Every structure is written in structure tokens, then in C-alpha cells.
Amino acid sequence: MKIAQDPTPFHHDHRLLDFPRVVADLGYEHIQLTPHRDFIPFFRHPKADDALVRAFKKSCDDAGVGIASVLPVQRWSGPDESAREAAVRNWKRIIHITVDLGVTVIGTEFSGRPERSEDSEAAFFKTMEELLPIIEREGIDLLIDPHPDDFVEDGLEAIRVIRGLNSRNVGMVYVACHSYHMGHPMREIMREAGDLIRLVHVADTMDHHRSHGLRYISNPPGNTARVHQHLKIGDGDLNWDDFFGGLAEIGFYDRPGTVMCNSVFAEDETAGEMARFQLATMQTYVAKHRAR
Numbered sequence: 069m070k071i072a073q074d075p076t077p078f079h080h081d082h083r084l085l086d087f088p089r090v091v092a093d094l095g096y097e098h099i100q101l102t103p104h105r106d107f108i109p110f111f112r113h114p115k116a117d118d119a120l121v122r123a124f125k126k127s128c129d130d131a132g133v134g135i136a137s138v139l140p141v142q143r144w145s146g147p148d149e150s151a152r153e154a155a156v157r158n159w160k161r162i163i164h165i166t167v168d169l170g171v172t173v174i175g176t177e178f179s180g181r182p183e184r185s186e187d188s189e190a191a192f193f194k195t196m197e198e199l200l201p202i203i204e205r206e207g208i209d210l211l212i213d214p215h216p217d218d219f220v221e222d223g224l225e226a227i228r229v230i231r232g233l234n235s236r237n238v239g240m241v242y243v244a245c246h247s248y249h250m251g252h253p254m255r256e257i258m259r260e261a262g263d264l265i266r267l268v269h270v271a272d273t274m275d276h277h278r279s280h281g282l283r284y285i286s287n288p289p290g291n292t293a294r295v296h297q298h299l300k301i302g303d304g305d306l307n308w309d310d311f312f313g314g315l316a317e318i319g320f321y322d323r324p325g326t327v328m329c330n331s332v333f334a335e336d337e338t339a340g341e342m343a344r345f346q347l348a349t350m351q352t353y354v355a356k357h358r359a360r
Contacts, residue, residue, distance in 0.1 A: 069320065069321050069322070069323070069326045069327070069328055069354075070097070070098045070134070070136040070326070070327045070328070071096065071097070071098060071327075071328050071329075071330075071347065071350060071351070072096065072098035072099055072100040072136035072137065072327055072328070072329040072330070073091045073094060073096040073098070073099055073100070073329070073330050073343055073347075074099075074100045074102050074139075074269075074329055074330060074331050074332075074333075075087040075090065075091060075099060075100075075101075075102065076102050076333055077332070077333060077335065077336045077339035077342070077343070078090050078339060079104060080336070084104055084106045084107060084120075084124065085123060085124060085127045086127075087099060087127075088124075088127045088128040088130070088131035088133040089127070089130075089131045089133075091131070091133050092131040092132055092133050094340060094343045094344055094347070095344060095347050096133070096330075096343070096347060097132070097133060097134060098133060098134045098135070098136035098327070099128065099133050099134075099135055099136065100135075100136055100137045100138075100139055100175070100327070100329045101124075101135055101137070101138045101139065101169075101171075102139045103139065103140065103141055106120070107120070107124070108138070108140050108162055108165065110141050111141065111142060111143055111155075112158065113154075113157065113158045113161065114158065114161045114162055114165055116165060118168070121165055121168050121169060122168075124169070125168075125169055125170070135169055135170070135171045136171075136173065136327045136329070137171065137173035137174065137175050137211075137267060137327050137329070138162070138165070138166045138169070138171050138173070138174050138175075139174070139175045139176065140158075140159070140162045140174065140176055141176060141177055141179060142155040142158050142159055142162070142176070142179060143155045143179050143180075144156060144159060144179055144191075144192065144195045144199075145178055145179050145180030145188045145189070145191045145192040145195065145219060146180060146187065146188060146191035147180060147181060147184045147187035147188045147190075147191050149191075152191050152194070152195060155179075155195070156195055156198055156199065159195075159199055160199075160202065162174070163199075163202055163203065163206060163208060166206075166208065167206050167208075172207055172208055172209055172325070173208075173209045173211065173266070173267060173325065173327055174208055174209070174210050174211065175211045175212075175213065175241045175267045175327075176210070176211070176212055176213070176241075177212065177213050177214075177215040177218060178192060178212055178213075178214065178215065178218045178219055178220045178226075178229070179215075179218065180192060180218060180219035180220075181218075181219055182217060182218060182219050182221065182292075183292075184219070185219040185220075188219035189219060189220075189229065192219075192229070193232075193233075196233055200233065200235055200237070200238070203235075203237050203238075204235060204237050207237075208237060209237060209239065209266060209325060210237055210238045210239070211238075211239045211240060211241045211266055211267045212226065212230060212238070212239075212240060212241060213240075213241035213242075213243050213246070213269075214226035214240075214246070214249075214250060215243070215246060216246055216249040216294035216296055217292075217294045221249050221250065221251070221294075222250060222251040222252070223242075223250035223251060223252050223256075223257035223260075223261075224251070224252055224256075224257060224260060225251075226240060226250075227240065227257075227260055227261050227264060230264060231264075239263075239264040239265065239266045239267075240261050240264045240265050240266070240267075241265075241267045241268070241269065242257070242258065242261070242265045242267075242268045242269075243268070243269040243271075243331065244268065244269060244270055244271060244272070244273075244306055244311055244331075245269070245271040245272060245273035245296055245297060245298050245299070245304070245306070245331070246273075246296060247273070247306060248273065248275050248276055248296065248305075249294060249296065254307070254310055254311060254314055255310060255313075255314045255317070258314040258315065258317065258318050259314075259317070259318065261318070262318050263318065263319070263323060265315075265318065265320060266320075266323070266325060266326050266327070267326070267327045267328075267329070268315065268320070268326075268327070268328050268329070269329050269330075269331035270301065270311075270328060270329065270330055270331055270332075270346065270350055271297075271298040271299060271300070271301075271330075271331040271332045271333070271334075272297070272298075272299040272300060272301050272302060272303050272304030272305075272306050272308075273296045273297045273298070273299060273304045273305070273306060274296075274297060274299075274304050274305055275304075275305040276295045276296070278305070297334055298331055298332050298333040298334050299332065299334050299335075300332050300334075300335055300342050300345060300346055300349075301345075301346060301349045301350075302349075308353060309353075309357075311353075312353040312354060312356070312357045313357045313360075315357070316357040316358060316360065321354060321357075321358050322358075328350060328354075330343060330346040330347065330350070332346060
């Protein structure tokens with residue numbers, strides 16, 4: 069298992085090519101390459117040419133940091149067809165970049181719309197008819213997160229959709245701070261998914277269901293906004309023994325190719341301190357539950 073840092077909290081204070089050194093200085097041996105305007109931005113075509121890809125890889129090599137995974141977000145499940153077609157074009161370049169970086173793990177989202185779930189699912193499978201042969205040929209491990217406000221938010225339904233692709237190259241991302249939107253207990257989802265879970269994001273969140281659903285109030289009443297946070301461990305309501313114990317139960321720590329990523333976005337003012345805390349805390353929980 070690799071433990072990685074998501075550099076998002078450092079986007080505003082550091083250049084792209086500085087990220088590997090920042091991550092190394094924080095004690096991490098791996099980085100997760102998340103959307104960035106100079107490389108692979110949200111929803112748009114990658115902005116990195118081959119020279120920048122080589123430069124970023126060299127920055128990682130110079131810092132002694134490996135790239136554990138690449139995380140693009142594209143509207144590949146439409147349901148708007150022109151947006152879906154653009155996303156497929158973008159994805160082909162993303163896969164090319166990932167291969168050139170020497171990375172085999174891509175984490176992403178379903179990226180459809182919950183109010184058009186049937187259309188989005190159809191668009192997703194249409195996209196995968198075109199992309200899956202490329203993903204399999206290149207040996208990519210494509211791992212998908214049922215994100216809040218997506219056509220798949222339910223954890224068990226995510227497993228069904230992934231299973232329907234019938235490919236060992238496709239698995240699941242379990243994002244801890246999305247747990248309260250997944251519709252089922254954490255352990256139930258982990259047990260059902262088993263070795264489909266090959267990438268996890270570690271961040272805490274508040275349980276928006278508490279206090280009769282009045283813990284968070286957004287107006288107008290009855291709107292469909294989804295609320296969650298990316299807090300450091302202990303600042304939310306998640307049961308972390310349940311999380312790390314569940315990963316131990318499904319053999320996550322000892323399977324080759326698995327990635328655990330610090331995914332805290334709510335602590336930019338103390339990003340360095342937060343990242344070190346997360347690393348130490350993740351290592352402590354892993355050691356505790358690995359030993360059982």
C-alpha cells in the first residue's frame with residue numbers, strides 16, 4: 069500500500085513543478101496528481117504537453133516521490149452528448165499522460181447527473197465501450213468514486229455499476245468523507261466491494277443526517293444541495309476504527325497496488341501541519357489494525 073498526499077491545499081502557494089518537493093518535505097513518499105489548471109484541469113482538455121509531462125516526472129524523481137495515482141474529473145457520463153464526446157477526447161489524452169508518467173492507477177468519479185440517472189448511466193456505458201479497451205490495453209487500474217450529487221451516490225449501487233463493466237481493470241474509490249451519502253454502513257459497503265476497493269481518500273466529515281436533518285440548513289427548504297467536508301481526522305463524526313478496521317478486514321493494506329491518500333481540503337491555512345498530522349495518524353491506525 070502506498071500513502072499519498074493530494075497537493076490541492078498547496079495549489080495557490082506553489083507552482084506545479086514544486087509539488088513533489090513540497091510533498092517530500094512533509095514526509096510523504098507518494099503524490100496523487102489531482103486536477104490543476106496547468107496540467108489536467110477539471111472538465112477540460114489537458115493543458116500539459118509532452119515536455120511538461122517529462123518535467124513533472126523529473127521533478128518527482130528529483131524529490132524522491134512516486135506518483136501513486138492520477139485523478140481527473142471529466143463529464144464522461146454526460147448526459148449532454150456533446151459534453152460526453154468532449155470528455156472522451158479528453159480522457160484519451162489523460163490516459164496517454166498517465167502512461168507517460170509511468171502511473172497505472174487512475175481515480176475518478178462517475179460524473180453524471182442524479183436527476184437524469186438513467187440517461188447518465190447509459191452515457192457512462194457508451195463511453196466505456198470506447199475507453200475500456202484502451203484502459204485494458206495500457207494496464208490502467210481505473211477506480212471510480214460514487215461522489216455526492218452524481219448519478220451514482222449509493223455505495224452498493226456503485227459496486228453494481230462497476231461490476232456491470234465486467235473488467236478487472238475497473239474498481240472503486242472509497243472516499244471516507246462521502247460515507248454519509250452512500251446510503252449504507254461503511255463496513256457493509258467495504259465487505260460487499262472487497263478487492264474492488266483499491267484507492268481510499270482519508271478525510272473526516274460531519275454527519276448531515278443528525279439532529280433530524282437540521283444540522284446543516286440550506287435555503288430554500290427542500291433544495292437538493294449535498295453537504296460534506298474534507299476535514300482532518302477527528303474533526304468530524306466518522307468512526308475511524310471502523311474505517312481502518314474495515315480496510316484491514318478486506319486485506320487492503322497487503323494487496324499490491326493499493327493507495328491511501330490524504331484528502332483534506334479544509335485546512336489551507338495550516339496545510340503543512342495538517343498533512344503531517346494526517347500522515348502520522350493514518351500510519352498509527354494502519355499499524356493498529358494490521359496487527360489485529
